[in-house]
Amino acid sequence: MQELAAQDGAEYLGLSTQQQFDLMAKAGWNEAGTREQAAVVNQLAEKYRIKIYPREIGGVPCYFLEPEHVLSKNRNRLLVHLHGGAYTGGGGSGASWEAIRVSAISQMRTVAIDYRMPPEFPYPAAIDDAMSVWRKLVQSNKSARLGVFGTSTGGAMTLLMVQRAKKERLPLPGAIFAGTPWADMSKTGDSYFTNAYVDNVTPTYEGGLQASALLYANGRDLKDPGLSPIYGDFTRFPPTLLVAGTRDLFLSNTVRVHVRLLESGTEAKLVVLEGQSHAQYLFSETAPESHFVINQVVNFMDRHLSR
Amino acid sequence: MQELAAQDGAEYLGLSTQQQFDLMAKAGWNEAGTREQAAVVNQLAEKYRIKIYPREIGGVPCYFLEPEHVLSKNRNRLLVHLHGGAYTGGGGSGASWEAIRVSAISQMRTVAIDYRMPPEFPYPAAIDDAMSVWRKLVQSNKSARLGVFGTSTGGAMTLLMVQRAKKERLPLPGAIFAGTPWADMSKTGDSYFTNAYVDNVTPTYEGGLQASALLYANGRDLKDPGLSPIYGDFTRFPPTLLVAGTRDLFLSNTVRVHVRLLESGTEAKLVVLEGQSHAQYLFSETAPESHFVINQVVNFMDRHLSR
DSSP, rough: OOOOOOOGGGGGGGGGGGHHHHHHHHHTTTTTTHHHHHHHHHHHHHTTTTTEEEEEEEEEEEEEEEESSGGGGGOOEEEEEOOSSSSTOOOOOGGGGGHHHHHHHHTTOOEOOOOOOOOOTTTTHHHHHHHHHHHHHHHOOOGGGGGEEEETHHHHHHHHHHHHHHHTTOOOOSEEEEEEHHHHHHHHSSSHHHTTTOOOSSSOOTHHHHHHHHHHHHHHHHTTTOGGGGSSSSSSOOOOOEEEETTTTHHHHHHHHHHHHHTTTOOOOEEEEEEEOTTHHOOOOSSHHHHHHHHHHHHHHHHHHOO | OOOOOOOGGGGGGTTTTHHHHHHHHHHHTTTTTTTHHHHHHHHHHHHEEEEEEEEETTEEEEEEEESSSOOOGGOOOOEEEEOOSSSSOOOOOGGGGHHHHHHHHHEEEEEEEOOTTTTTTOOTHHHHHHHHHHHHHHHHSOOGEEEEEEHHHHHHHHHHHHHHHHHOOOOOOOOEEHHHHHHHOOOOSSSHHTTTOOOOOSOOOOTTHHHHHHHHHHHHHHOOOOOGGGSSSOOOOOOEEEEETTTOTTTHHHHHHHHHHHHOOOOOEEEEEOOOTTHHHHHTTTHHHHHHHHHHHHHHHHHHOOO
C-alpha cells in the first residue's frame, strides 16, 4: 500500500457548509492522518531511494528531497513543489508525497513546501508561505534553473506564484507544471457539471471542495484572482505543462488556463489522459498513465530549465 | 445564414442499422442538400473573398481555393483539405466548406478533395481518392510545403493519409491538423460514454455514426487500422495539431491520438475548447472559439511548413 487514499467527498454531500467544516475539523484534517501519511511517504521514499530532510526556507517549513544520484546536468537545478489537498489537506509529511516520484525519476533535487492552511491560517497564508520560499530561493539560485510544480491546489498555487512573482518583480521560474489546477474556486467551468459523478476522485464540487474553498477564502469572493488564478494575468508566463483527464472534474479548469496561455503567446503544453479522473496519476502510482505523466513532467523540466 | 446545419442524429435513435441506412438513402445524403450547401459555400466564399475552381487532381474531383491575396511566403505552399461528414455527408460543393475560412485567414491556396463515398463507394474508396491526390501533388510540390487538414472524418483521413504515405514510401506533409478526428470507428473510448447527450452536435454514437461506420466499413472490422487510425502506426509523424472540446463525443478519440503521438516523439499540440461540442468551431462560424481554432490552424501551418 503505497497510496494515499483519494477522498471521494461523499461524506460531505447534503451537509451544510458549517456541518462540512465541523466534519473536517472532527477528521482533524490539518494534522489528520499524519502518521498514516508519514508511513506512506517513508515507504515511497525508500522504494524510490529518496532522502527527505526537513528544512526551513524563508521561515517556512519545507522538505528537501535528495535523490540517490543527481545527474551532473541537474547539479544546479532545483524543483519546487506545492502539494494539493484543497487547502485543507495534504500537508505535514504528506507534503513531499507527489514530489518523491518526480525527484527520483528526474534525478533532480526538490523542495516541497509545507505551507500553512485553514482553519488557523486562511488566505493568503498558503500563498504567502510559497512566496517566502520563492523569495529566498531566488536570492541564491538563478531562477531559470528552478522549476515549480504541483497538482490540483498545488497546480493553482503554481500559477498564483508566477502571477504574484510578476507583480512583485521577482524572477520567474524556468518552467512550471500545473497538474489539473484548481484554477477557478467558484463553480464556474463546464466540467464541474459534465463530469460530476463521472470523476471518481473528486465526484462533485459540493463534496468538500466548496466548503474547503469557503474556508480558505475566509469571506473573499471565490473569483478573486488571488484565489482563482484563471482571473489573473497570463502574460509573460514561463513554459507551462498542464495535465488533466477526460473524466476530470477540473478538465475545464485546465483547458481554460491552457487557452489563456496560448492567447498570451506562452509555450503551453496540454496533455489530457484517456479515462482519468482528477489527479488520478497521484493515486494510482503504478498505472501506465501515471508513469506517462511523471515522465512528461520530467522531460518538460529537463527541456526548459537552464543548467 | 452562413452555416451548414449540424445533424443531431436524433432521427436515427431506436432504428435498426438497416432502417438507418434507408433513412440516409431517403435523405439522399450523398448528393443531399447539394443546392443548400452550394448556397452556403458561395455566401461564405464571397464573405471571405475566396475564389473556388473545380479541378481534377490525380483523377479525383477537387475544389481549388484561391484567396484574394496570397502572401509571398505562401506562394509555394499549399493546403490539402479533407471534409468531414461520417463518410456519408459533406461531399459535393460542401467539400470546400471548412477550407474557405482556413484558406482566407492563412492566405494560402487550398485543395479540397471531394472523395467518393458510400453507398456506391465504401472503404477504401475515400482514402484511395485522397492518396491519388497526394501522389499527384507530391510529384510537383515539395511535400514539406504541403499541409493536410480536416475535421472529424476529415481528421481521421488526415491521420490515415500519413500512415498510408509512410507505408507507400511517399513523402509526408510538413504539418497536419486533425480536428476532433474519428480515430476509432468502434465505440471504444471514454467520451463516447461520458459525453453522450452532453455533446449537442453528435449526441450519441448510435445516432447515425454507427450506421455510417458500418456502411463505410462494408463488413470490415471497425478496428481495422485502415478505418480507425488509432490502431495504426504513429511513428515518424509530421508536426500535428489536434483540437477537441470538453463536451465533445470525440474528446477521447482526440486525446488518445495525442498521447500516441507524444509517445512516438512527435511534435503534437493538443487544444481542448471549454464547453465545445464535436466540431462546433465549424458550425458556429462567428464564435470566438471558432476564430481561435482557425487561427491555431493557420499559425501552426505557418510555423511548420517550408516556404
